Amino acid sequence: MKKFDLIIVNKGLPGLILACGLSRYFSIAIIEQNEIIDISQTRSCNVKEISFFNIISIKILKYLQAWDTDISYLLNSVYKLEILEKDNVIGILKKKIEFGYLGYPELGYIIDNVKLLDVLTNYAKTLKTIHFFYFTNSFEIIFHNYNEVLINLDNEFICSAKLIIAADGINSYIRNRVNIPLIFKDIRYYRLSALVHTKKEHQCTFRCIVHDHGIIIFLPLQNLHLSYVFWILSSYEIKKYLNTKNMNQHIFNVELIRFYDVLGKTILCQDDEVIQVFPIRIQYACDIIKHRLILLGQSAYVACPFVFWNINIELMDVILLFNYLREGQKTNKDIGCYSYLQLYSNYRKHSRNKFIVHIAHILSNSCYDKGWIRYVLCAFDYLTKIIPNSDEYILKYIMGLNDVPNCLFRKK
Numbered sequence: 191m192k193k194f195d196l197i198i199v200n201k202g203l204p205g206l207i208l209a210c211g212l213s214r215y216f217s218i219a220i221i222e223q224n225e226i227i228d229i230s231q232t233r234s235c236n237v238k239e240i241s242f243f244n245i246i247s248i249k250i251l252k253y254l255q256a257w258d259t260d261i262s263y264l265l266n267s268v269y270k271l272e273i274l275e276k277d278n279v280i281g282i283l284k285k286k287i288e289f290g291y292l293g294y295p296e297l298g299y300i301i302d303n304v305k306l307l308d309v310l311t312n313y314a315k316t317l318k319t320i321h322f323f324y325f326t327n328s329f330e331i332i333f334h335n336y337n338e339v340l341i342n343l344d345n346e347f348i349c350s351a352k353l354i355i356a357a358d359g360i361n362s363y364i365r366n367r368v369n370i371p372l373i374f375k376d377i378r379y380y381r382l383s384a385l386v387h388t389k390k391e392h393q394c395t396f397r398c399i400v401h402d403h404g405i406i407i408f409l410p411l412q413n414l415h416l417s418y419v420f421w422i423l424s425s426y427e428i429k430k431y432l433n434t435k436n437m438n439q440h441i442f443n444v445e446l447i448r449f450y451d452v453l454g455k456t457i458l459c460q461d462d463e464v465i466q467v468f469p470i471r472i473q474y475a476c477d478i479i480k481h482r483l484i485l486l487g488q489s490a491y492v493a494c495p496f497v498f499w500n501i502n503i504e505l506m507d508v509i510l511l512f513n514y515l516r517e518g519q520k521t522n523k524d525i526g527c528y529s530y531l532q533l534y535s536n537y538r539k540h541s542r543n544k545f546i547v548h549i550a551h552i553l554s555n556s557c558y559d560k561g562w563i564r565y566v567l568c569a570f571d572y573l574t575k576i577i578p579n580s581d582e583y584i585l586k587y588i589m590g591l592n593d594v595p596n597c598l599f600r601k602k
Contacts, residue, residue, distance in 0.1 A: 191340075191348045191349060191350060192219070192321075192349045192350075193338075193349070193350050193351070194216075194217045194218060194219045194321070194349060194350070194351045195216035195217045195218065195351060195352055195353070195525075196209075196212065196216050196217070196218045196219070196351055196352070196353050196354075196355060196515075197218075197219045197221060197339070197341055197349065197351040197353070197354045197355070198218060198219070198220050198221070198354075198355045198357055199221045199222075199341075199354065199355070199356050199357065199358045199363070199364055200220050200221065200222050200357050200358065201222065201223070201357065201358040201359040202303075202307070202357065202359055202487065202488075203303065203306065203307060203310070203501060203504070204357050204486055204487035204488075204501075204504040204505065204507065204508050205220070205355065205357025205358075205486060205487070206220070206256075206307065206310050206311065206314060207250075207251065207254060207256045207310065207505065207508055208254070208355065208357070208486065208508045208511065208512060209314060209320055210254055210255060210256035210310065210313065210314055210317065210320075211253075211254030211255060211256060211508070211512045212512060212515060212516075213314075213317045213319045213320050214255070214319075215515075215516060215519055216319065216515075216519070217319050217321075218319060218320050218321070219321050219322075219323055219341075219349050219351065220314070220320060220321070220322050220323070221323050221324075221325065221329070221341060221343065222322065222323075222324055222325075223324065223325060223326075223329075224324040224325060224326045239302055239303045239304050240300060240301075240302060240303065240409070240418060240498055241300075241301050241303050241306075241498050241499075241500070241501040242268070242298055242299070242300055242301075242396075242409060242498045242499060242501075242502075243298055243299045243300075243301055243501060243502065244297070244298040244502050245296070245297070245298060246502070246505075246506075246595075247298075247501060247502050247505045248298075248299065250505045250506075250508065250509045250595075251505075253509070253597065254508070254509070254512060256310060256313070258309055258310070258312075258313040260309045261301075261306065261309055261310075264301050264302060264305050264306055264309070265299040265300075265301060266299060266300040266301070266394075266410070266411060266412045267296045267298075267299055267394055268296060268297045268298050268299065268300060268394055268395070268396050268410060269295070269296055269297060269393075269394045269395065270297070270393070270394065270395040270396065271297060271395070271396045271397075271398075272395055272396070272397045272398070273397075273398050273400070274397065274398070274399045274400070297396065298396075300409060300410065300411060300412075300498075303501075323343060323347065323349070324343075325343040325344050326344060327344055328342070328343070328344050328345055329341075329342070329343060329344075329363065330342040331354065331364060331367050331368070333481075333482065336481075337352070338350045338351065338352060338482070338526075339351060339352075339353070339354050339482045339483070339526075341354070351526075352482065352524065352525060352526040353482055353483070353484065353515075353525055353526035354482060354483050354484075355483075355484050355486050355511075356483065356484065356485050356486065356489045357486040357487050357489060358489055359487070359488050359489060360473075360488045360489070360492055362485065362488075362489035364483070364485075364489065365475060365485055365489050368480055368483060370475050370476060370477055370480070370485070371475070371476050372473050372474065372475055372476070373473065373474055373475075373476060374471060374472070374473045375471070375472040375473070376471055378424060378425045379404075379422055379423065379424055379425065379470040380422075380423050380424075380425065380428040380470060381420060381421070381422055381470050381496075381497075382420075382421040382423060382428070383418065383419065383420050383421070383497075384418075384419055384458055385416065385417075385418055385419075385458070385459055386408075386416070386417055386418075386419050386456055386457060386458055386459060387415050387416055387456070387457055387458075387459040388415055388416075388417060388453035388454060388455070388456050389415075389453060389454025389455040389456070390415075390453040390454045391414035391415060391453075392408065392410040392414055392415070392416075392417055392453060393410075393414070394410050394414075395410060396408070396409065396410065404421060404422045404423040404424060404427060405421075405422040406419060406420070406421050406422075407419070407420040407421075407422075407496065409498060416459065418498070420496055420497075420498070422470070471492075472491075472492065472493050473491065473492050474490065474491030474492070474493065474542060475489070475490050475491060477535070478490045478491075478535050478538060478539065479528065479531040479532065479534070479535040480528065481526070481527070481528040482526040482527075482528075483526075484511065484531060484534075486504075486507055486508070486511060487504040487507060487508075488500065488504065490507070490538075490542075491542050493542065493545055494545075503545070506595075507538065509595050509597065510534070510537070510538070510595070511534065513595075513597055514534045518530060
């Protein structure tokens with residue numbers, strides 16, 4: 191039986207990024223299901239494979255030394271943010287940030303998750319303190335005694351560690367195995383997603399359109415005429431797509447043109463089967479820790495209706511957990527003990543609850559109270575005219591750039 195300091199049960203980016211950062215201080219076993227992903231065969235229009243990394247997330251990658259030079263080739267820069275109400279551009283956030291932020295001139299980057307995962311996996315395999323293990327059929331977690339947890343893979347290999355980190359996604363096996371219940375909050379909205387082509391170039395601009403029936407977000411891609419569209423609609427408005435046969439390319443194009451013609455003719459660029467409809471649902475675990483166990487990322491909670499933004503929330507969890515475990519090692523604490531993990535759990539649950547309330551409030555007001563959203567936009571416009579640099583502050587707040595962990599400014 192092999193012994194490690196940490197075992198990370200991983201499915202996706204957060205666990206892998208955390209492992210790269212902690213590899214300088216701990217011996218780590220990464221356990222993943224034996225799935226082979228052929229990058230060349232992945233669908234280019236799958237919105238689940240695209241993420242928007244804000245500047246803080248890029249900083250976190252570099253701080254944790256999870257940055258590989260190959261990642262630079264995956265980045266598609268976003269320079270500007272526009273908020274529109276139907277066809278009327280609200281001019282508060284339309285300009286390019288010339289001063290930069292944290293040393294970057296961009297607002298953030300569009301990255302393909304599958305390609306990034308492949309680059310990070312190859313990089314992690316070069317680190318001496320990280321060991322990968324794969325299982326095909328059976329996977330069992332055993333809390334052997336008070337001081338360690340055991341992992342059994344395919345009834346053959348057993349390893350142990352002081353702490354197991356469950357970063358195995360929204361349908362976490364570990365969370366289910368230890369019987370941590372989930373709380374669901376149905377906010378009665380749907381997300382309609384598709385790849386679209388615009389007549390005019392998007393100019394690397396992140397656009398948010400508020401209209402009478404919901405919110406549309408355009409995420410610019412490397413091709414200047416292609417964007418991913420994320421359309422948030424209430425359950426009432428989505429009925430015309432779900433209860434009839436209207437979910438087709440022609441109707442979708444008509445609806446887009448009706449609400450959005452700033453970039454000229456906007457059309458769905460592939461077959462109607464690429465229009466994806468998902469119910470938006472907030473879910474979170476009642477507890478994110480047990481003795482010798484931490485839930486990380488989407489295994490702990492999913493609260494953001496925009497799938498491309500989840501990575502920024504997850505990386506904030508990663509950097510906080512990294513610092514907490516690192517501090518525990520410095521002070522010779524038992525990092526897997528429930529009493530030590532409790533302070534981290536309380537802080538994360540408090541932050542999570544505030545975020546969930548914030549998201550639900552914004553969606554509710556945006557889609558049902560049109561006067562509220564127009565009032566907010568007009569207030570933003572007024573503030574930017576009378577208060578110097580207020581547009582900069584508003585932009586940072588919207589893009590998640592105003593809550594920077596202090597460690598990113600300190601020398602490691």
